Amino acid sequence: MDIIQNLNLINASELLLIAICCYVLTSxxxxxxxxxAYMPFISMAVGILIGVIVALxxxxxxxxxxxxxxxxxxGWTSGLFTGIKGAFGGYEVDNKTSNSKSSGPVEVSTPKYDTKINTRRN
Known part of the structure; x- marks a missing residue:
């Protein structure tokens, strides 16, 4: 946020108001x-709208x-979601692919293709 203040775009109170409103609306x-996948773009659009409203x-x-x-x-608040969620353990880890009894390498098998449906075209 110091970068935005150093660019001399807006003052600190407007910046704080935009950040809070953008975070609440985006959440x-x-x-x-x-x-x-669309949330960073939506967050940036909301930020532009809130920035204009705060300026007015x-x-x-x-x-x-x-x-x-x-x-x-x-853009900053869209990255903030990922950081906060990761810090507080919001992401679930799926360990279904690995066998918990063995600590060795995971076996990978080739997929089974139905030649009537899946054909390779050169």
Whole structure:
């Protein structure tokens, strides 16, 4: 966030307000059925929208700078989800592929293909 302040886009209070609003709205959107692959883009769009709204609320004359700051904060908050979730153990580890009794290498078998359905074309 110091980078955004050093770019002299917005002041600290506007930056904090954009970050909180963007985090709350993006976490609410994340609870829907939208794929996680789209969340950084959605977070950046929400950041731009919130940045413009905050600039208008603070009677800032340069709305473009606030939109750019919102874009950067939106990208920052999308990465923040992954960091917080990983730090608090939110990711489940699936160990179904490995055998818990042996500590040796995992055996890999070739897939079985049905030649009537799956044909290789050269």
């Amino acid at each position: 609410g959107i994340k609870k829907t059925r939208i794929k996680n 609320a603070y009677h800032d004359v340069n709305i473009v700078k606030a939109g750019i700051a919102g874009f950067l904060v939106g």
